[in-house]
Each structure stands twice: as C-alpha cells, then as structure tokens.
Amino acid sequence: MRCRLSVVSLSLLAVLPSLALAYQAEPPRHALQVLHVDRYADDAAPGSLRWAINTANQGAGRYRIEIAAVGHAPYVIRPATPLPEIVGPVQIVGTPWAGEGKYVAIDGSAYVTGTGTDACPGAEPGQSGTNVRTTTLPGLVLRDTRGVELSGLEIRNFCIGVLINRSSHSDIHDNRIVANKGGAGIMLTGDDGKGQSTATTTVHNRIVRNQFVDNGDGLELTRGAAWNLVADNLFQSTAANPEPSQGIEILWGNDNTVVRNRFVDYSDGLQINWGNRNYIAANTFTGNSIGLSITGSDNVVDGNTITGNGIGIAVRPQPVSAPNRFSANQMVGNGLPIERCEAGGACVTGQRRGAIVFGVPGLEHAVFVGSRGRGVEGDPAKRARICAGADSEGCQPPPNLGQAAPVLQTVQGKGSARSVRGVVQGVPGQRYLLEVFGNRAANGSDAERLLGSTEAVTDAQGQGHFALTLPATPDIATLTATATSALGATSPLSAPLSLR
Incomplete structure (x- = not known):
C-alpha cells in the first residue's frame, strides 16, 4: 500500500530536524541559587531581606531566598521603609516553618503608623481602612510579574499584607x-492604577493553606x-479586629474557585459583588452575620456547610436580576441575631434571617444599615432602591430572577414507600430541579440534610408537580426544598412540612 502525505505533513517533516536541533541546543536547567537571609537588620547589606530581594530581582528565575531562624523565636524582620517590589520567578521561604512549625514574621509596624484603620489611607481623601479603593502601604508587592512563591512567612501590620497586582501564576x-x-490580608487585583479592571492580568494564582486572622x-x-x-x-476575625468586613470579597472577579476554606466571625464570610461564574x-x-452575600451571575455555591450564622446565603438585588445556583449545601442553626455590619452583614431593623434570604440590602442600597467604609x-x-410589592419603577428587581420557592404539599405512604409531593411555579414549559432536605428540629426550616432530588416540567400555566421517594430517616422531623430553574436560578427554601 502506498502512503500519501499531505502538503502540511510534508512541511512538518521538513522542519522536524531543525526543531530537534533547537531542542538539543536549549541549555540545561540549573538548580536555583540560594540567597541566605541570616540578618534581620533592614540595612540592605548582604544577608538582609532587602539585599536578597534586590539581588533576586536582577536575575529573575535564578534564585531562591531562604530566610533563616536568627536567635530565638519569635523571628521578626521589621522593614523601616517599603521593601522592593518582587520580580518573579522567585521563591521566598521562611525556613523555620518546615523544621519548627514557626513562621518568620515580616512586620510593617516600623513604618505603617497610626491607630487602627486610620493608618491606612484610601485612594480618595478622607477615606481609610478596608472598604475603600486602596493599594496603600503593602508589605510584599507582586506587580506585573509571575511565578512568585511565598511560604513559611507571617506577614503582619501592613495595610495590605501581600499585593498581587496584574500578576499571575504565583x-x-x-x-x-x-x-x-x-x-x-492578600489582595489580588487587576487594578490599572486608576480603579479600572484589566482582564487576564491576575490569573492562575494559588492561595492555599494560609491562616488569615484579623485582617x-x-x-x-x-x-x-x-x-x-x-x-x-x-479566614477568622476576633474581637481585636477593628473592621471585620469579609473573609473574602470578590469584586468584578470571575471564574475563581474557592474550596475547603473556613470563614469565622466576619460581617460576611464571603461576599461576591458583581462577579460571575465563581465556584x-x-x-x-x-458565626458570620451573613455566611455568603451574593450579586453577579452564574455563581455556583455547592456542598458547603453553613451553620450558626445570621443569614446563611443572602442574595442581594442588583440592577438586572441574574441567576445564581445553590446546591447540596448543609444549612442548619442559622437565623441568629448576629449584627456585625462592616460593608456587609444584616443590621436592618426587622431583617428576615434564616438559611437563604432574598432581597437583603448591601451597602449600595439606600436602606442598608452599617458602615460603608471609613470616610x-x-x-x-444616588443609592439604589429595592423594589417592593407592585413598585417596579426606578428600583432593583427581586434577585435570582425572582424564582419562587416550591410548595411541599403532602407526605404519603410509610417506610420505604414514603414519598413527598409538591409543586413548583415557574416559566411554562421549563424543567426544574428540586432538592429536598430534612431537618431534625420539630420546627426546622433550614436544610440540614440533603435527602434527594427530582425534576419537574412546568405546564402551560407554569406549574410543575413532583414527587420524591424519601430514604428511611426516623430522626427527621420536617422537610424543606429548593427549586432551581434551567437557567440556574435557585429559590429560597420552601416552608417546612412536618413529618410528625
């Protein structure tokens, strides 16, 4: 059999020898040269951190900076002035972490002066602290670079611990x-220096296994x-934190993955402001006033444990209602009177609380109660109004496309043949996913345990009937359910249906 090669194949064969030579000509990779930091004085002399950063910046990709234990713990470096911005690729490692489990601290208190949040001015005159636009007085700065690794460090008492600005793959x-x-504590931002976003500049960074306390x-x-x-x-806030705002804020950030973290005692554990497709x-x-506070579109909140908060998931109104999906989350013991409201939280008098609450105001809304940021x-x-009742002019509509909760109607049968029946109201001719949860408390209205899911298709009037066979759960006292549309908009929880 004769083999016929295309013109493209022949062209590739023609260049293969030169490609092989080019590969063979690539110089071998050398081990990183280690710069040893064994002096904590901030004088730029050899052995200091400032000297090591300056040296590594002159040969990006060649160095690893190892900061040794000097004297007895605690190990603390106090820069007298801002450190040089870091040029990657480079590794900066506090070596006592691997051997002693102790960090080397880089402490900004020598030049970040003032009391509390007043020490950290914002971009606008008279503003300060966390909830204002700022990149002021950071500790370690990664700007317009890539490939920086930081580990074994305690970074404290700056305005921003680590600033990652238009930098990637760190x-x-x-x-x-x-x-x-x-x-x-760590800010990843595409800020162009004028408060505007830049796309694809702050991507593919990994923030893993860190402790964030009282930022x-x-x-x-x-x-x-x-x-x-x-x-x-x-991510934890204590009574020592003067502005316990958010464990994580996602502001105009998209397609980020946030998994297996703990959020304790903030105004909002996690707040998404007009971010899309975050997982x-x-x-x-x-212990948060709000566990998760959400605007934006197509965000997925999946398989989280949300317990002991004021509101578990708060879905805020926005100019154009958009879908966000909540699935298989364990929610129990929410509805607590936690009023911590630093640019978030739930402090409006009479605010409804519970597992999933629609229409919670944020600092962008006129009825918000709390701090919008210092100064x-x-x-x-100019603050937004939230539509109420028949009012729909000049106000923001119900969030999550206004998806109504399903209604659980009856429980039929016994034992393994027991099933729950209900109805969902939605768009005619659409498929809906129903998730049914069980609660142990006699009046439980949370979503303590996912019991199963089923689907319903709505008729011409927008009604979809469903039934789900229940597993054997003798300790369950009530059932609740959510409905999620084909567009991915999840409803609040239904009213509970008693099994007893």
Whole structure:
C-alpha cells in the first residue's frame, strides 16, 4: 500500500530536524541559587531581606531566598521603609516553618503608623481602612510579574499584607497573614492604577493553606482577578479586629474557585459583588452575620456547610436580576441575631434571617444599615432602591430572577414507600430541579440534610408537580426544598412540612 502525505505533513517533516536541533541546543536547567537571609537588620547589606530581594530581582528565575531562624523565636524582620517590589520567578521561604512549625514574621509596624484603620489611607481623601479603593502601604508587592512563591512567612501590620497586582501564576501557601488593616490580608487585583479592571492580568494564582486572622478583608479578588484558586485556608476575625468586613470579597472577579476554606466571625464570610461564574464549594461558614452575600451571575455555591450564622446565603438585588445556583449545601442553626455590619452583614431593623434570604440590602442600597467604609459618604439620592410589592419603577428587581420557592404539599405512604409531593411555579414549559432536605428540629426550616432530588416540567400555566421517594430517616422531623430553574436560578427554601 502506498502512503500519501499531505502538503502540511510534508512541511512538518521538513522542519522536524531543525526543531530537534533547537531542542538539543536549549541549555540545561540549573538548580536555583540560594540567597541566605541570616540578618534581620533592614540595612540592605548582604544577608538582609532587602539585599536578597534586590539581588533576586536582577536575575529573575535564578534564585531562591531562604530566610533563616536568627536567635530565638519569635523571628521578626521589621522593614523601616517599603521593601522592593518582587520580580518573579522567585521563591521566598521562611525556613523555620518546615523544621519548627514557626513562621518568620515580616512586620510593617516600623513604618505603617497610626491607630487602627486610620493608618491606612484610601485612594480618595478622607477615606481609610478596608472598604475603600486602596493599594496603600503593602508589605510584599507582586506587580506585573509571575511565578512568585511565598511560604513559611507571617506577614503582619501592613495595610495590605501581600499585593498581587496584574500578576499571575504565583503560589502563596503555608503562611500566616495577620492584622493588616487596609485593603486586605492578600489582595489580588487587576487594578490599572486608576480603579479600572484589566482582564487576564491576575490569573492562575494559588492561595492555599494560609491562616488569615484579623485582617479587614482576609482576601480580595478584584477588578478582573480570574481563574485563581483559593483552597484550604482559615479566614477568622476576633474581637481585636477593628473592621471585620469579609473573609473574602470578590469584586468584578470571575471564574475563581474557592474550596475547603473556613470563614469565622466576619460581617460576611464571603461576599461576591458583581462577579460571575465563581465556584464556591466544600467551605464552612460559621458565626458570620451573613455566611455568603451574593450579586453577579452564574455563581455556583455547592456542598458547603453553613451553620450558626445570621443569614446563611443572602442574595442581594442588583440592577438586572441574574441567576445564581445553590446546591447540596448543609444549612442548619442559622437565623441568629448576629449584627456585625462592616460593608456587609444584616443590621436592618426587622431583617428576615434564616438559611437563604432574598432581597437583603448591601451597602449600595439606600436602606442598608452599617458602615460603608471609613470616610465614605456619597449622595444618598444616588443609592439604589429595592423594589417592593407592585413598585417596579426606578428600583432593583427581586434577585435570582425572582424564582419562587416550591410548595411541599403532602407526605404519603410509610417506610420505604414514603414519598413527598409538591409543586413548583415557574416559566411554562421549563424543567426544574428540586432538592429536598430534612431537618431534625420539630420546627426546622433550614436544610440540614440533603435527602434527594427530582425534576419537574412546568405546564402551560407554569406549574410543575413532583414527587420524591424519601430514604428511611426516623430522626427527621420536617422537610424543606429548593427549586432551581434551567437557567440556574435557585429559590429560597420552601416552608417546612412536618413529618410528625
């Protein structure tokens, strides 16, 4: 058999020898040269951190900076002035972490002066703290670079602990980020320097296995930050935090993955502001005024444990209602009177609380009660109104496309033949996913345990009837359910149906 090759194949064969030579000519990769930091004085002399960063910046990709234990713990470097911006690729490692489980601290208190949030000015005169636009007084700066690895460090007492600005493919892991009172403990932002977003500049960074304690915002993904991974971190606020805002804020950030983190005692554990397609899964939220506060579109909140918050999931109105999906989350013990409202939270008098609540105001709304940021005033007349009742002019419509909760009607049968029946109201001729949850409390209205799911197709009047066979669950006292449309808009929980 004769083999016939196309012109393209012949062209590829013609260049293969030169490609092979080019590959063979590539110089071998050398091991990274280690720069040893064994002096904590901030004098730029050899052995200091400032010297090591300056040296590594002159040969990006060639160095690993190892910061040794000097003297007895605690190990603390106090820069007297801002450190040089870091040029990657480079590794910066606090070596005591691997051997002793202790961090090397980089402490900003020598030049970040002032009391609390007043020490951290915003971009606008008179504004300060976390909830204002700022990139002021950061500790470590990664700007317009890539491939930086930071580990074994405690970064504390700056306005921003680590600023990752228009930088990608960096790995921030196994650090402790503490008491940074300005923008965030770690800020990933595509900010162009004028407050505008830049796309595809702050992508594919990994923030994993860090402890964030008493930062205003633990972490921010803002102004175009996309395709970043945030996993296995602790975000915690204590009574020492002067502005306990958000564990994570996603502001105009898209396609980020936030998984297996813990969020404790913030105004909002996680707040999404007009971000799209972010995946929030397998996290734990507890003790927050709001566990998750959401605007934007096509965000997925899946398989999280949301317990002991004021509101579990708050879905805020926005100018154009858009779908967000909530699936298989364990929600129990929410509805607590936690009023912590730093640019978030739920402090409006009479605010409804519980597992999933639609229409909760944020700081962009006129009826919001709480701090909008230190020194933030604005024109009250320009703040958004939330539509109520028949009022639909000049106001923001119900969130999540106004998807109504299903109605659980009856439980029939016994034992393994027991089933629940109900109805969902929606768009005619559409398919809906129903998730049914069980609660142990006699009047339980949360979503303590997912019992199963089924589908319903609506008729010409928009009604869809469904039935689900229930597993054997003798400890379950009530049932609740959510409905999710084909567009991915999930409803609040239904009213509970008693099994007893």
